[in-house]
Amino acid sequence: MKKYDAQEVIDRIAAVATAVGEQAGVGAMETAGGIIGYLAENPRDLEPFMNGGIFELPLDWHERHSLTWHDSKGIVRHPADVRRARQVRDLIKTAATGVQ
Structure with a gap:
């Protein structure tokens, strides 16, 4: 598994959250929080996320974390x-x- 620089991960999360938020009509901040929550619970999905974005995560990724x-x-x-x-x-x- 590739090691990622923290800034690179944060930048990717922000970019994906902004794009998804705009398309879905929801807040990028909430979307970014959901992504972080999911990746915290499923760290093995970091590399697929970094390479392919949110569409590499399970369809129910937004429910598969522990953040309220x-x-x-x-x-x-x-x-x-x-x-x-x-x-x-x-x-x-x-x-x-x-x-x-």
């Missing part, structure tokens, strides 16, 4: 709570439809 955030209602959310809520919704949906 404010949702659209101003409530502080934890990714683990969001993951559990999704699992419960999926189980209820499966029970109701019989389709997995």
